[in-house]
Amino acid sequence: MTVASTATPSFRAQSDGPSLPELMTALPVATLVVGPDNRIADANVRAETLLNMARSAIVGSDITRTIRMAEAGARFDIWHSNKPIAAYDIKVHAGRTAEMEVDLMIAPIIDHEGWRIVSIHAQSQARKIGHRGTTGGARSAIGAAAILAHEIKNPLSGIRGAAQLLESGNNGHDTTLTQLICNEVDRIAALIDRMQDFTTDRTLECRPGNIYPLIDRAANIAAAGFAKDVKIIRRYDPSLPFAIINDDALVQVMINLIKNAAEALEHVDDGCIRVETAFRHGVSVVMGEGKGSAVLPIEILIIDNGPGVPDHILDHLFNPFITGKRDGQGLGLALVDKLVRDMNGFVQYSRDQEAGESTFRILLPMGMG
Structure with a gap:
């Protein structure tokens, strides 16, 4: 059974374009199509390889049994949600394979209630983009x-x-x-x-608050000092609700990330840093360590047009004492990661080679305000 016959009509961009089964086969990551009853309706070749199962055995099986959480107390209710979910660096038993660490991306299919696309990244995408899921x-x-x-x-x-x-x-x-x-x-x-x-594991005191005065404070400090020669552009979503934050921690996070961006632009003509915010509906992240999933709709982006993070440190970008700078100490991004996690948030790095931009993305929980 394929999605074309059970979930969505066959897709053809042109009269001679590829069919949906052909697109599924060509996808470079293991991909499953899951129905409202949590039964797997389709699987591509990469999924067969990853799960060590034939497609005939995968199709019709229960997703909750085919992909089983390995961490104790980590039975997150990710298979009964209609919201997009990104689960980074989680341990699973997938099909007939041994325990492995993967990223799971679950995306609902628009206009087909209960149907989802599940992609499984066996080599941690979170590490590739610079997020360290473990502590x-x-x-x-x-x-x-x-x-x-x-x-x-x-x-x-x-x-x-x-x-x-x-x-x-x-x-x-x-x-x-x-x-x-x-x-x-x-x-x-x-x-x-x-x-x-x-040296402290004490819990940060977080409360609902307006992130904009804090972002502006950090940007103004940067503009008056270490980033005085760099153009800083602020693009804010005016309708953004309060986030659950610690004021001092967020200011420190923003200063560290803007400073990191400014240093990356040291030898770049027309260097520019953009600070942007947005509300991301339905974004959930599985936090790991038995913490379950968290809804993190408040997004802050720090974008620069510098050369990006060197490849040799990408896997350990947020670890202490890791730096690509000659005089760096490797503590700034490690502290960012710790403070964001202490606010029950999530930080990641990505690089858009085509646009020539690097982005640090912060996701925070929403508060009432």
Whole structure:
């Protein structure tokens, strides 16, 4: 049984164009068509390979049994929703294959209630676009930061004090070396302060709030300082409702992302940063770690026309200490990821090669206001 005979009429862009079954076969990812009763109505060749099942065995089977969540307590009700759902980095038992980590994209078919297209990305698309769905890197950073803060920061104050004593007893002679010591100690202490942002697991106090004054505050700080030579364009959806946020956290997230964009434009003529907002109806994300799915309709985009993230760090973009910058410390994006997750949101990176643009996309829960 195919969708052409059970769900939607055959599609032909032209009289000699490809049929829907031909398009299904050509799709580069495993794709299933699921009916209102959760029975699989069609499957392409990629799905047969991924599930290690013949199409005749897949068609007619129950999607909830064919793709089973592997994580304990992760039986999300994603198969009984008529809303688009993106489930990143989740572990499943798919067909006759062993446990694997995949991304699931579920899209309702317009005008055919209950019918859905399910695409299964066996190689985590979330990692390809720079989203880190797990928190292992952040947890490692928490431990490392706590140790470094204890073992390094206290001795630094003693070193600085000794340098100041040397300087005061130098009677006006050259103080270059003592100033160098003080400056380097201050730089390392500032780094430790930034690392200590990772040492707490306390829950952020979030409440419904207007994101626009906070975005504007971050953009104004950027325009007056590190992004003063970059054009910043703001395109806001005026009808956007409140989001559930922590004010300070959102400002910090925006500053870090705008700074990241500004640094990417350092050697770009006519560099431009766009900050855009939108309301995305029906966008749900499966958060992982047994948290279930979350409706995250508030979207903030930070877009730049820079060269993009180097390929060799894409898989670990949001992990601490990963950076493509010569003098970077690799903490800015890791902190962005942590703060957005602390606000029960989601952040991802994507690159549009054709447009020559990089985009950081933040999704946040909606609040009443």
